[in-house]
Amino acid sequence: GQQVMQIPQYQHVQEGEDFTTYCNSSTTLSNIQWYKQRPGGHPVFLIQLVKSGEVKKQKRLTFQFGEAKKNSSLHITATQTTDVGTYFCAGLFLRNNAGNMLTFGGGTRLMVKP
Amino acid sequence: GAVVSQHPSWVICKSGTSVKIECRSLDFQATTMFWYRQFPKQSLMLMATSNEGSKATYEQGVEKDKFLINHASLTLSTLTVTSAHPEDSSFYICSASDVYEQYFGPGTRLTVT
Numbered sequence: 195g196q197q198v199m200q201i202p203q204y205q206h207v208q209e210g211e212d213f214t215t216y217c218n219s220s221t222t223l224s225n226i227q228w229y230k231q232r233p234g235g236h237p238v239f240l241i242q243l244v245k246s247g248e249v250k251k252q253k254r255l256t257f258q259f260g261e262a263k264k265n266s267s268l269h270i271t272a273t274q275t276t277d278v279g280t281y282f283c284a285g286l287f288l289r290n291n292a293g294n295m296l297t298f299g300g301g302t303r304l305m306v307k308p
Numbered sequence: 309g310a311v312v313s314q315h316p317s318w319v320i321c322k323s324g325t326s327v328k329i330e331c332r333s334l335d336f337q338a339t340t341m342f343w344y345r346q347f348p349k350q351s352l353m354l355m356a357t358s359n360e361g362s363k364a365t366y367e368q369g370v371e372k373d374k375f376l377i378n379h380a381s382l383t384l385s386t387l388t389v390t391s392a393h394p395e396d397s398s399f400y401i402c403s404a405s406d407v408y409e410q411y412f413g414p415g416t417r418l419t420v421t
Contacts, residue, residue: 227409236401236412237352282351295367296342296410298351 196221196287200299208307213270215302217283224286226259226266227296232279240268273306280304310336312404314413321392321420328388329416331402337382338404343375346399346415358385392420 197220207213217226225244229237241250243259243266250257256269266283280301287295311334321327331341340359344352356377358364364377374396376388385404389396401415 229412236415239409239411242409295354295357297354298344300351303349 196285196295196297198283198285198297198299200283200302202302203300204303204305206305206307207273209275210272213273213277213304215268215281215283215304217266217285217299219264219285221287222263224263224288226263227284227286228257228266228268229282229284229298230279231282231301235279237282270304273304275306275308278304278306310334310404310406310411312338312402312411312413314402314416316416317414318417319419321418323393323420324391326388326390327392327418328386329400329402329418331385331387331404331413333383333404333411336404336406338406339382340405341379341385342403342405342410343377343385343387344401344403346401348399352401355387389418392418394420396420 199218201216225242227242228240230240231237241257246263247261248259254271258267280303282301283299284296289295313332315330319327342357343355345355346352354367355370356364356366358377358379360379360382366372374390379385397420399415399417403410403412
């Protein structure tokens, strides 16, 4: 079945350092979405990328979608303690006669030392 | 943004009993709702896709008779865990979809003793 791999699993950074998490899909995606889940909370939608090679920015966050629409990355510049949480990518797969399926990557847990 | 509520937020039940979890989209109509399961420090696993007025589509490995899903209206879907066992203890999260994105509920933590 469709799989979305995400690395790294954990990342400890010093406040002010940059952070990147990567996602790879075994097959071409219709789109890719990114979510943030704070400890004890639920996933909150950050952004959706649809086009091949798309790059979107939200303040210190930069999201990229690969040319082949099989990989994506989230980069945070100058991390802050408020960035702490688990970042999930989720790839949307189009399935014939079975509806679309959003498959989550394993998540990258970001810890920021003040 | 759109709001999705879940009730209860946590529940403890005895082995062999059934538990119903409600998922509501509060300010929009969701033709499709999704049910996920999340074990501690793990990713979300899609259990089933629920369309209003029709039977839910279950993912491979998810028992239909154990996890009963009803999508009675455009704003309400329910998940009933029947004859719960300790291994069913988990965090269950629903999400509701509009045209643009999925909105997640706050989740229900189920503990089966």
